[in-house]
Amino acid sequence: MSVEKHFVKEGIKEAEIEEFLREKFNRAGYSHIEIQRTPLGTRIMVFANRPGLVIGKSGSRIKEITDEIQKRFEMENPMLDVREIENPNWLIVHKLELGDPGTEPAKPEETKTTLPEDVAQEKIKQEDETISTFKSRLFSEIDKTLNLTLN
Numbered sequence: 001m002s003v004e005k006h007f008v009k010e011g012i013k014e015a016e017i018e019e020f021l022r023e024k025f026n027r028a029g030y031s032h033i034e035i036q037r038t039p040l041g042t043r044i045m046v047f048a049n050r051p052g053l054v055i056g057k058s059g060s061r062i063k064e065i066t067d068e069i070q071k072r073f074e075m076e077n078p079m080l081d082v083r084e085i086e087n088p089n090w091l092i093v094h095k096l097e098l099g100d101p102g103t104e105p106a107k108p109e110e111t112k113t114t115l116p117e118d119v120a121q122e123k124i125k126q127e128d129e130t131i132s133t134f135k136s137r138l139f140s141e142i143d144k145t146l147n148l149t150l151n
Contacts, residue, residue, distance in 0.1 A: 008145045011138045017073060021046060024065060028053035031085045041077025044069070051082040 014035055021044075022030050029049025036043040048054050055062045062080050069078045 004141065004145050008138075008141050011141065013073060015138070017044065017069065020069070020072070021065075025054050029085070030054075041079055042075050043079045043081055045081045045083055047083050047085045049085055051084050054082045 014033075017035070018033055021033055024030075025046065025048055028051070031047040031049065033047070034045040036045070046054055053061075056064075062082065066078055066080050069075060069080075
């Protein structure tokens with residue numbers, strides 16, 4: 001398998017894992033994942049607003065999800081590491097912009113403002129641009145690989 005095909009295949013697998021975990025951990029305030037490949041296996045860092053919901057009672061939920069990832073995505077020794085997101089306000093604003101039906105705006109007395117509104121909006125815009133750029137590059141690589149395969 002060529003190097004390009006390998007990276008495209010890995011990119012697609014990462015996107016599928018991201019979507020899978022987004023569905024599983026939606027109630028936990030899921031934000032994103034970071035994947036690191038190590039000699040011992042693949043470490044998947046899950047960032048969520050409420051890590052306790054991801055881990056589950058005595059770690060049962062995370063063990064269940066780890067087993068499911070291992071079988072579904074044919075990964076050897078996946079290790080899930082759960083981290084709390086640093087700015088949960090960003091997650092709420094982002095979900096509201098996407099129109100996530102499970103997200104309701106916080107009441108004014110519950111809202112903690114950590115950034116001025118214009119700064120927060122700029123950061124959200126930068127994150128959206130980063131995600132869009134990544135998706136564009138990924139799909140561009142997929143198109144190139146498919147064209148090389150078909151020709």
